[in-house]
Amino acid sequence: MARKLLGKVAIVTASTDGIGFAIARRLGQDGAKVMISSRKQENVDHAVQTLKKEHLDVEGVVCHVGKTSDRTNLVEKTVERFGGIDILVSNAAVNPYFGPMMKIKEDAWDKIFDINVKATFLLCQETVPHIIKRGSGSIVLVSSIAGYVPLSLLGPYGVSKTALFGLAKAMVPELAQSKIRVNVLAPGIIKTKFSEALWKNEGAYKMALQQIPLGRMAEPEECAGTVSFLASDDSSYITGETILVTGGMTARL
Structure with a gap:
């Protein structure tokens, strides 16, 4: 590995499995000190132990991003343990509803936007002052192909992911003045627990593959290198962009 993130400190939310875990591992492999987080202590402990066995400099803390106290604790513990923050990867998201968009209840709609959009912004807001102290930094928001092409029965989730494109664009002019870049990762169909309804059902799996020119689903690790690139000086002149x-898969707004 190039160790291009040596000396950098990163926070990755929802990083005990799937895409988040793969990102945390890659940032660590590339030299960053990484704070892992998740809603359950046992998941945090397992992820931290796994990566420490790989000789990566990681710590972990429980964080439900929808809770103000948890977000504050995540930031404070990172600064306390590693001395600052250079990189934020906002990966946490929920989807409590699966079905026709017009039948979603208000509480489910609110939960999707509270976690996927509002909490993402508030965590950025809380992290930015610490990144400014380091002189420069990078924020990566994890969106989805669903933000471009609404997936069947996942309409509200897709709208929340579209909102992240707008959130990144809106933050760019202000944060650029502080040498903080903001970019977005939009994964397609990645083989994770979240998408298992697609790849565990033979019919759904075949239909999904028909939409993917490369003819296969991706592994979480295939997203991690892109985030490491966006977090590093290799992308020093890139901000306000979304990398799919x-x-x-075809995608456009």
């Missing part, structure tokens, strides 16, 4: 990791 979709195997060639």
